[in-house]
Amino acid sequence: MIGTRKFAAVLASALLLNGCKVGPNYKRPMVVTPDQYRGVAPDLPGQPTAQPFAEMQWETVFQDETLRALIREALINNYDMLIAASRILQAQAVVGITRANQLPNVSGSGGVDYQRNAFALNGPTVDSLGISLNYIVDFWGKYRRATEGARAQLLATTYGRDVVQTTLISNIAISYFALRQFDDQLDFSQRNVAADNDIVLINTVKYTGGDSAITDVYQADLLLQQAQAQVISAQQSIAQTENQISILLGRNPGPIARGMALVDQPHLATVPTGLPSALLERRPDVRQSEELLVAANANVGVAKAAYFPQISLTGQFGAASTALTSFLQGPATVWSLGGEVLQPLYAGGAITSAYKLAWAQRNESELTYKQTALNAFGDVANSLVGYNQARLFRMKIEEQTNTYQETARLANVRFSGGVTSFLEVLVTQQQFFTSELALAAAWNTEMQNYVQLYQALGGGWQP
Known part of the structure; x- marks a missing residue:
């Protein structure tokens, strides 16, 4: 029992030695943030209590229930999401493996030894049972730094899944809005075909009666062919976009x-963007990049620890006896305790090179983090400009479409009063249909920029 107490005391002392960690402690690098995003709409409400756009749940941002159902399905079945979840499980396992290096390695053993020879036909049989322990004292913090890095890698992997989620939600919404535009394009093109077909018939009758040239017929037929080609193009775009969404849904x-x-x-109409400084916490790709920097910073400590001696303890405690009746009695117990210090003397420069490599990788990770943050500010600025300008452009096209619609209505009134021909009615209808195509495209551009702004601000991943 005295030996057991000594063994436990030595082990406890070794555990207390795990106090220092070589290598730099992590400190977030300085990132210059703008006071305000470029492109913020001048009519943006200045209410400090307004909820930032990125903090809104995606179910609030997208209120089309069909679109919501598609996004929910994608979040469950999309293969990129499933792969990202699998990577998180892998990273969790790596943390467990790395953390285990900080703990003693304990194993048990048992055996029976028969001793027989020509001179001792009835030699003794020795039964043995024991526990052995091997423990590397983490005096320099090598394994704690490794665990720190593994945990950072786990967080980075988790944020990587959030990046996949925000991208997936964005892709589903953008593809869905594009699909609705192609639906409108098909509808307007089919109506255009009907109007162009009537124009061809009227011009053919006029040419037959000698009231117009054959070129008028050819021109009308050319417009009809263009409208028919638009129908085919819309049908192709619809099928391909449906296929694209289906793949995203798994x-x-x-x-x-x-x-x-x-x-x-x-x-x-106007988007509360929040403060630029909050973007560093809100964008999952920025947070992922920072956790990779934390991991690289911890790896510097792991590499530096290789310069210092490795202290290991080994111990055994057990019993050995030729008789089971005295197996656990005092004289039968055996124990041993040993220590070892391993100091690297010459490794051909490998340790120094590994340390320099760790620092270089850490510096690269810091630059990558700063670049990711800068790109995030650029994404928001571009998305703000894109959304605001797309909205203004759509409003102008809407005014234009309303004018064409009124022109077509007046042409109908004039035709009903006998003032003009039916050809003028058809031409104004054709112009109105063409303008509707442009308006559908403008609406799609506005909604796509709306989605991109939500993603750029870091929305879509919050639980």
């Missing part, structure tokens, strides 16, 4: 359900 290619029309999609 399905085989197939049809996609529709909800609100593009022009009916609710969205904010």
Whole structure:
């Protein structure tokens, strides 16, 4: 029992030695943040209590229930999401493996030794049972730094999944809005085909009666062919976009359900962006990059610890006896305790090179972090400008479309009063349909920029 107490005392002392960690402690690098995002709308409400756009749940940002259902399905079944979740499990296992290096390695053993020879036919049989321990004292913090790095890698992997989620939500929404535009394009193109077909018939009759040239017929037929080509193009775009969304959902290619029309999609006219300084905490890619920097910083400590001696303790405690009746009695117990110090003397410069490599990788990670943060500010600025300008452009196209619609209405009134021909009615209708195509495209551009702004601000990953 005295030996056991000595053994426990030595082990406890070794554990208390785990107090220092070589290598630099992590400190977040200085990043210059703008006072205000470039491109913030001048009519943006200056209410400090307004909830930032990125803090809104994606279910609040997208209010089309069909789109919501598609996003929910994708978050469950999308293979990129499943792969990202698998990587998190792998990173968790690495943390467990790395952390285990900080603990003693304990193993048990047992055996029976038969001794027989020509001179001792009835030699003794020795039964033995014991526990052995091997413990590397983490005096320099090598394994604690390694665990610190593994945990940072785990967090980086988790933020990586959040990046996948925000990208997936963005891709689903953008593809869905594009699909609704192609639906409008198909509808308007089919109506255009009907109007162009009537124009061809009227010009053919006029040419037959000698009231117009054959070039008028050819020109009308050319417009009809263009409208028919637009129908084919819209049908192709619809099928390909449905296939794209299906793949994002983890399905085989197939049809996609529709909800609100593009022009009916609710969205904010002005977006509360929040403070630029908050973007470093809100963007998952920025946080992922920072955790990779934390891991690289910890690896410097791991590399530096290689310069110092490695202290290891070994111990055994057990019993050995030729009789089971005295197996656990005092005289039968055996124990041993030993220590070892291993100091590297010459490694051909490998230790120094590994240390320099760790520092270089750490410095690269810091530069990558700063670049990621800078790109994030640029993404927000570009998305703000894109959304605000797309909204203004859509409003102008909307005014233009309203003018074409009124022109077509007046042409109908004039035709009903016998003032003009039906050809003028068809031409103004054709112009109106073409303007509607442009308006659908403008709506799609506005909604896509809306989604991109939400992603740029770091929205879509919060639980």
